[in-house]
Amino acid sequence: MKVTDKDVAYVADLANLELTSEERARLLRDLNSILDYVNQLNELDTSNVQPMAQVLHRYSDESQKGVENFVYASRDDIHESLRKSLARKVALANAPETDGTFFRVPKVIER
Amino acid sequence: MNLSSLTINAARSAVQEGKTTAAALAEACYAKIESDDPQIGAYLTLAKDRAFAKAAEIDVLAAKGEKLPPLGGVPVGIKDVMVTRDARTTAGSKILGNYVPPYDCTAVARLEAAGAVVLGKTNCDEFAMGSSNENSAWRPVHNPRDLSRVPGGSSGGSAAAVAADMAVVALGSDTGGSIRQPASFCGVVGLMPTYGRVSRYGLIAFASSLDHIGPLSKTVTDAAIVLRTIAGRDPMDSTSADVPVPDYVAELGKPVRGLKIGVPKEYFGEGLDAEVQMAVETAIQKLAALGCEIISLSLPHTKYAISTYYIVATAEASSNLARYDAVRYGFRAKGAHTLSEMYKRSRDQGFGTEVKRRIMLGTYALSAGYYDAYYLKAQKVRALLAQDFEEAFKKVDAIVTPTSPTAAFKLGEKVDDPLAMYLADIYTVTADLAGIPGISIPCGETKEELPIGLQILGKHFDETTILRIAHAYEQARNA
Numbered sequence: 001m002k003v004t005d006k007d008v009a010y011v012a013d014l015a016n017l018e019l020t021s022e023e024r025a026r027l028l029r030d031l032n033s034i035l036d037y038v039n040q041l042n043e044l045d046t047s048n049v050q051p052m053a054q055v056l057h058r059y060s061d062e063s064q065k066g067v068e069n070f071v072y073a074s075r076d077d078i079h080e081s082l083r084k085s086l087a088r089k090v091a092l093a094n095a096p097e098t099d100g101t102f103f104r105v106p107k108v109i110e111r
Numbered sequence: 112m113n114l115s116s117l118t119i120n121a122a123r124s125a126v127q128e129g130k131t132t133a134a135a136l137a138e139a140c141y142a143k144i145e146s147d148d149p150q151i152g153a154y155l156t157l158a159k160d161r162a163f164a165k166a167a168e169i170d171v172l173a174a175k176g177e178k179l180p181p182l183g184g185v186p187v188g189i190k191d192v193m194v195t196r197d198a199r200t201t202a203g204s205k206i207l208g209n210y211v212p213p214y215d216c217t218a219v220a221r222l223e224a225a226g227a228v229v230l231g232k233t234n235c236d237e238f239a240m241g242s243s244n245e246n247s248a249w250r251p252v253h254n255p256r257d258l259s260r261v262p263g264g265s266s267g268g269s270a271a272a273v274a275a276d277m278a279v280v281a282l283g284s285d286t287g288g289s290i291r292q293p294a295s296f297c298g299v300v301g302l303m304p305t306y307g308r309v310s311r312y313g314l315i316a317f318a319s320s321l322d323h324i325g326p327l328s329k330t331v332t333d334a335a336i337v338l339r340t341i342a343g344r345d346p347m348d349s350t351s352a353d354v355p356v357p358d359y360v361a362e363l364g365k366p367v368r369g370l371k372i373g374v375p376k377e378y379f380g381e382g383l384d385a386e387v388q389m390a391v392e393t394a395i396q397k398l399a400a401l402g403c404e405i406i407s408l409s410l411p412h413t414k415y416a417i418s419t420y421y422i423v424a425t426a427e428a429s430s431n432l433a434r435y436d437a438v439r440y441g442f443r444a445k446g447a448h449t450l451s452e453m454y455k456r457s458r459d460q461g462f463g464t465e466v467k468r469r470i471m472l473g474t475y476a477l478s479a480g481y482y483d484a485y486y487l488k489a490q491k492v493r494a495l496l497a498q499d500f501e502e503a504f505k506k507v508d509a510i511v512t513p514t515s516p517t518a519a520f521k522l523g524e525k526v527d528d529p530l531a532m533y534l535a536d537i538y539t540v541t542a543d544l545a546g547i548p549g550i551s552i553p554c555g556e557t558k559e560e561l562p563i564g565l566q567i568l569g570k571h572f573d574e575t576t577i578l579r580i581a582h583a584y585e586q587a588r589n590a
């Protein structure tokens with residue numbers, strides 16, 4: 001699969017990156033080079049293989065012979081108001097722009 | 112007494128017995144940082160107030176003759192991908208250049224609860240993406256053993272800090288080899304625990320199914336002490352495993368005679384430097400002399416590991432880094448008139464080249480029309496790689512390999528060829544994909560006196576065995 005300029009522009013849009021033209025050119029080259037290499041995965045017949053998204057998924061399945069039975073850490077459901085949350089001032093402390101109550105951003109909805 | 116070159120127990124005992132103070136230990140490390148770090152670049156932020164406050168706490172206990180906690184007074188460095196409350200945390204990136212976290216990473220909190228003195232935040236590749244610490248947005252790190260060379264990455268700052276006596280131990284993170292490879296390049300011990308052994312709460316996420324926190328240290332015992340302190344279930348991380356934490360230190364001295372050690376032929380082929388091969392083979396002979404049974408085996412899908420890793424990791428990264436949107440924290444570009452402009456401009460200006468390369472690759476691999484061909488395919492090959500290890504561990508207790516195909520390379524040598532840089536991770540990524548633990552320990556030097564690392568891989572939650580083997584080898588080598 002050869003990546004085109006149009007693909008790079010499309011993916012940059014999905015990733016919310018405003019690339020410069022030098023960046024677009026370099027990425028076109030790099031993506032093609034890397035994807036060319038990873039194509040080797042097609043040498044393998046994986047039609048009967050279950051995908052492994054997560055280490056613990058594979059090993060908490062009883063039918064798998066894992067070394068340990070992975071059990072996830074969990075915590076009790078707690079009603080929201082009983083669990084501490086960040087104080088507003090603390091939550092806003094790193095904000096690039098704030099009015100003291102909200103995070104301020106440029107206009108979201110075009111009228 | 113060279114205060115900053117002590118191990119954990121030596122440092123703690125010295126404070127307990129009144130031979131020195133925790134404040135003096137911290138001062139010794141800060142003095143070393145002041146004199147040597149301008150050339151090395153291991154630290155990004157120093158947390159002197161926090162360090163001396165903790166040291167004072169420990170010194171009060173010691174003065175009263177009370178028993179100090181296990182890391183009482185021990186100076187530690189924390190990789191800048193782990194959040195530290197009220198201390199600037201950047202993940203090596205300009206996009207978090209002024210970020211001051213309101214909370215502590217669980218692993219950091221556990222170290223401090225055990226008496227550790229956090230000196231500051233160590234330098235790293237941006238968002239932990241890199242194998243040389245040349246991708247830090249701030250400055251590269253230089254290998255203390257040869258300043259013209261890289262320390263490895265992405266935990267280059269942590270490895271260099273320990274190697275240069277600018278900390279007794281440090282925490283690093285490992286997603287594709289980022290604890291083990293810099294440990295190997297800098298001549299220190301680096302331990303990556305089983306996935307889920309240590310909570311990832313407070314670790315700025317790169318790839319959530321591959322990220323691990325672990326120690327870099329001068330000795331295997333120190334790595335075991337730190338692991339015992341930071342491991343264990345954490346309700347704040349739902350992928351942290353509810354599996355009991357053994358006393359790794361107590362198990363260290365047990366004999367290794369009779370343990371079966373696998374040597375996979377795929378890790379000794381093309382691309383492996385001759386000097387590294389010789390050092391590792393000599394180390395394996397030493398293990399045999401200690402009574403281990405050496406068994407040759409095959410991990411047949413090894414050659415597909417890099418491809419698998421660079422699809423899975425970048426896909427997960429593209430998702431994890433979507434949160435840097437200039438809204439609640441982080442860099443915001445000036446002059447954006449719409450929300451979309453603000454997102455796109457802030458991210459392009461705030462992220463470095465390698466980060467953007469990986470976000471693009473990951474986004475592409477997940478996009479409609481390509482998801483099956485890349486991401487799903489990679490997840491299936493990941494299963495095959497995990498299966499290779501399952502089969503191997505039916506026959507052996509541990510697997511031994513070189514940590515890296517070469518010793519530390521020169522700064523600038525691989526920056527223009529991303530693929531060449533990626534291929535250097537070949538011996539380390541497999542463990543991250545399978546979720547198994549691995550340790551790198553020094554096993555020799557090249558004729559240019561560059562450190563060489565021996566990697567020991569183990570079964571899930573069997574850090575005990577790999578630590579025991581590593582310790583036995585370390586003792587035999589120093590004998």
